[in-house]
Amino acid sequence: MSILTILLLFTSLGLTRVSKLKTGVNIILIQSFMVGLACAVVGIEAGAMHMYIAAILTAVIKVGLIPYALLSIVEKLEHESEDHPILNSNSTSIAACIAVVLAYSLIDQTLPGAGSRDALATAVAMTLIGLLLIMTRRQAVMQIVGLITMENGIYLVGLSVTKGLPLIIEMGVFFDVLVAVVVLGILTYRLKLAGISTDTSMLKKLKG
Amino acid sequence: MGELLFLALLLPIVTGVLSMFQRTIAAVNIVNLIGSLLISGTLGTIVYKVLVEDVFAYNMLYVDHLSAVFLVIVAVLTFTSILVSISYMEKEVVHGHITFKMLRRYYGLLHLFVFTMIGVLVVENLGLMWVAVEATTLASALLVAFNFNHSALEAAWKYVMVCTVGICLALLGTILLYYAQVNVVGTDFQALSWLDLKRVGSQLDPAIVKLAFIFILIGYGTKVGLAPMHTWLPDAHSQAPAPISGLLSGALLSCAVYVIMRNFIIVQAVINHEFLQYLLIGFGVISIGIAVPFVLVQHDLKRLLAYSSVEHMGIIMLGFGIGTPLAVYGALLHCINHGIAKSVLFYMAGLFTQGYQTKHIARIRGLITAMPYLATLFMITILAITGMPPFSIFISKFIIVGGTFESGRIILGSAVLFLMAGIFAGMMYYCLGMVFGSKPKRRPVAVVTSKPALVAISISVGLVVINGVYIPTWLHEILYMAAKIVVGG
Numbered sequence: 001m002s003i004l005t006i007l008l009l010f011t012s013l014g015l016t017r018v019s020k021l022k023t024g025v026n027i028i029l030i031q032s033f034m035v036g037l038a039c040a041v042v043g044i045e046a047g048a049m050h051m052y053i054a055a056i057l058t059a060v061i062k063v064g065l066i067p068y069a070l071l072s073i074v075e076k077l078e079h080e081s082e083d084h085p086i087l088n089s090n091s092t093s094i095a096a097c098i099a100v101v102l103a104y105s106l107i108d109q110t111l112p113g114a115g116s117r118d119a120l121a122t123a124v125a126m127t128l129i130g131l132l133l134i135m136t137r138r139q140a141v142m143q144i145v146g147l148i149t150m151e152n153g154i155y156l157v158g159l160s161v162t163k164g165l166p167l168i169i170e171m172g173v174f175f176d177v178l179v180a181v182v183v184l185g186i187l188t189y190r191l192k193l194a195g196i197s198t199d200t201s202m203l204k205k206l207k208g
Numbered sequence: 209m210g211e212l213l214f215l216a217l218l219l220p221i222v223t224g225v226l227s228m229f230q231r232t233i234a235a236v237n238i239v240n241l242i243g244s245l246l247i248s249g250t251l252g253t254i255v256y257k258v259l260v261e262d263v264f265a266y267n268m269l270y271v272d273h274l275s276a277v278f279l280v281i282v283a284v285l286t287f288t289s290i291l292v293s294i295s296y297m298e299k300e301v302v303h304g305h306i307t308f309k310m311l312r313r314y315y316g317l318l319h320l321f322v323f324t325m326i327g328v329l330v331v332e333n334l335g336l337m338w339v340a341v342e343a344t345t346l347a348s349a350l351l352v353a354f355n356f357n358h359s360a361l362e363a364a365w366k367y368v369m370v371c372t373v374g375i376c377l378a379l380l381g382t383i384l385l386y387y388a389q390v391n392v393v394g395t396d397f398q399a400l401s402w403l404d405l406k407r408v409g410s411q412l413d414p415a416i417v418k419l420a421f422i423f424i425l426i427g428y429g430t431k432v433g434l435a436p437m438h439t440w441l442p443d444a445h446s447q448a449p450a451p452i453s454g455l456l457s458g459a460l461l462s463c464a465v466y467v468i469m470r471n472f473i474i475v476q477a478v479i480n481h482e483f484l485q486y487l488l489i490g491f492g493v494i495s496i497g498i499a500v501p502f503v504l505v506q507h508d509l510k511r512l513l514a515y516s517s518v519e520h521m522g523i524i525m526l527g528f529g530i531g532t533p534l535a536v537y538g539a540l541l542h543c544i545n546h547g548i549a550k551s552v553l554f555y556m557a558g559l560f561t562q563g564y565q566t567k568h569i570a571r572i573r574g575l576i577t578a579m580p581y582l583a584t585l586f587m588i589t590i591l592a593i594t595g596m597p598p599f600s601i602f603i604s605k606f607i608i609v610g611g612t613f614e615s616g617r618i619i620l621g622s623a624v625l626f627l628m629a630g631i632f633a634g635m636m637y638y639c640l641g642m643v644f645g646s647k648p649k650r651r652p653v654a655v656v657t658s659k660p661a662l663v664a665i666s667i668s669v670g671l672v673v674i675n676g677v678y679i680p681t682w683l684h685e686i687l688y689m690a691a692k693i694v695v696g697g
Binding site: 110111127131134140143147150151154157158161162165166168169172173175176179180183184186187190191193194196200203204205206208 | 268333335336338339342343345346349350353356357358359361362363364365366368369372373376379380383384386387390399400415416419442443446447502505506507508511
């Protein structure tokens with residue numbers, strides 16, 4: 001479990017340095033795979049049947065369908081890449097490190113003794129890094145990647161404090177995440193079709 | 209009753225699927241007319257049954273007086289917005305803005321959207337409620353992006369991004385609430401069930417619940433359009449097709465308010481009231497305040513209305529924040545009144561936009577000569593929405609502001625009144641210009657609004673006027689009981 005949390009933290013930190021969209025999606029694929037693995041590990045430890053189902057759902061949806069959908073969009077966006085993010089990669093990495101420290105102090109203050117400290121801090125840090133990516137990246141696909149990181153983080157919080165949500169709710173959450181990515185994917189694709197760059201900083205027509 | 213709830217969830221799906229398979233516009237219209245009557249009828253029956261037979265709980269489904277209040281809103285708005293859609297979208301097809309295929313997709317998505325909103329109101333479990341709220345975002349996002357042009361895509365992108373991030377925070381809050389519940393009753397015991405949480409409410413760990421509620425309020429508050437998380441709202445509401453803008457503003461925002469209230473009822477058992485009051489009142493007043501400059505300097509009719517929605521959501525939060533039974537009653541009544549009045553304003557704005565081919569306030573002139581009937585109704589509703597007596601919104605605003613003064617917050621009450629005066633000035637300035645301003649240089653396209661839209665608009669305006677002088681006993685009963693649920697915990 002602790003190896004998994006370390007690796008998860010690495011993937012999230014790695015995302016701050018990515019400029020090629022395809023690399024970003026691949027990292028998300030690895031990250032989701034590890035979240036699914038963590039889910040299975042918790043399931044084995046607790047002997048809970050429904051955790052296996054959740055792990056399989058993670059594998060199918062987050063490792064299979066979502067990266068597939070994103071990769072097929074990325075292939076159509078040949079000339080797009082995250083060249084000039086609002087916060088450059090070095091600063092983002094430093095900000096991400098601060099997020100990790102912040103996550104630890106947050107956990108110690110608000111949820112002392114809830115589950116494993118490291119796993120929980122990693123989860124909160126992932127949520128914060130996801131948010132950071134959404135705010136500082138211009139490319140639509142990179143923002144989606146940030147959103148999935150954030151969602152993975154929140155899922156991990158649930159995993160470490162309560163051994164996951166009840167199955168029916170979890171299935172709803174998975175379904176919503178899938179549809180959200182599909183909807184965002186449709187919008188990204190339409191942006192390209194409409195001849196607008198998928199650089200979302202171009203979206204500033206609506207004001208006031 | 210259980211069958212009725214299933215029926216209410218099933219009907220929108222059936223109507224949506226059926227309208228996807230029709231061959232002509234007329235057939236689509238008939239399917240939707242019948243469908244909307246059935247949906248609203250079913251919802252009305254559910255409300256009636258709640259009133260007569262009291263609350264109903266079955267498995268994951270649950271309706272009480274609080275859900276009934278919001279079911280009334282969804283029932284009325286589903287009916288009116290589909291009637292308006294019939295006229296509005298048919299004209300869009302005739303004008304060649306959209307194709308027949310897009311029309312069918314429109315109705316499919318519209319019914320999916322209605323389905324998700326009904327889902328929010330009838331599920332008992334806070335986790336499922338989260339799922340349903342996120343589903344409303346996704347269903348309506350494609351409606352916001354319906355035209356797929358630059359502005360619509362921009363609006364939809366912001367909408368999905370901002371709301372999904374917000375809703376993710378609400379999920380975090382819900383997980384924390386679940387953690388607090390697990391600590392009391394253990395796992396696998398009606399996880400996140402609202403009734404169960406309410407039962408054990410006072411034993412929950414206050415520190416965790418407090419943290420959970422902050423996340424929940426910020427998360428769902430994004431969906432309500434509370435400032436400073438309101439940035440998606442004016443864009444989405446102004447870019448969606450007019451009937452959808454009405455639904456978004458009137459029904460969806462109210463549904464999000466409903467979810468906050470459900471969580472609020474749980475947490476108020478353990479968190480001290482002052483903290484909750486400051487949170488809700490704070491968000492409320494900031495929302496009212498932030499709307500003022502944007503209403504005073506505005507160029508786009510639908511954005512003007514959207515910012516007015518931000519203001520009204522602020523007023524509703526203020527009402528809940530004050531927390532006296534009377535103020536909560538006022539806030540619930542305000543949800544209904546605002547829903548009906550704002551939706552009809554968006555419908556009319558849509559018809560004006562079609563007539564004048566522009567959303568620019570400055571270019572819409574002389575409505576009173578171009579469309580006398582609609583312009584009169586528009587003026588009445590604008591007077592209503594800014595809180596003029598004798599219309600419905602005056603009553604609920606009066607109750608809320610009265611409650612503020614009554615609870616001894618004189619400075620706050622005065623400040624809110626002052627801000628409302630600012631909104632009034634802005635709305636009046638622009639709307640008087642549109643209605644009575646000198647004749648347009650460019651004559652509007654001959655606007656013959658077809659019957660369904662006129663009927664829907666007339667009904668809504670009628671309700672706005674009647675509710676101002678008379679609140680039916682059944683509605684009073686429901687509101688009274690709902691306020692008791694919110695305040696009594």
